Amino acid sequence: MIEIKVDRDDKNKITAFSMSGHAASGPYGYDLVCAGASAVSFGAVNAVDALCEVDLDVELADEGGYLFCKVPGGLIEQTSGEVQLLLEGMLVSLQTIAEQYGDHITILD
Known part of the structure; x- marks a missing residue:
């Protein structure tokens, strides 16, 4: 199963996310x-x-099955907002996949 974890700060901004595991929903x-x-x-x-x-x-x-991304601190407000919009869009897309294939992907937000 793919597990996605989203870390947020006290303002609900995404500070980091990780994706680990394998879906195993089909052949390699x-x-x-x-x-x-x-x-x-x-x-x-x-x-x-x-x-x-x-x-x-x-x-x-190296062998796949793990991705970790952390948003750097100190971004100007406009850039931070743009980064957040893209990451929130990513999360919506991943949630859409999880709705269809919940046996193979889970999101902890």
């Missing part, structure tokens, strides 16, 4: 839940970099 290379969750999360990380010019602190496992 044909797992649609894994592919969808990976595309959404990596797409959001890449969007933050390309559109907001913010480098998230990213950790990956």
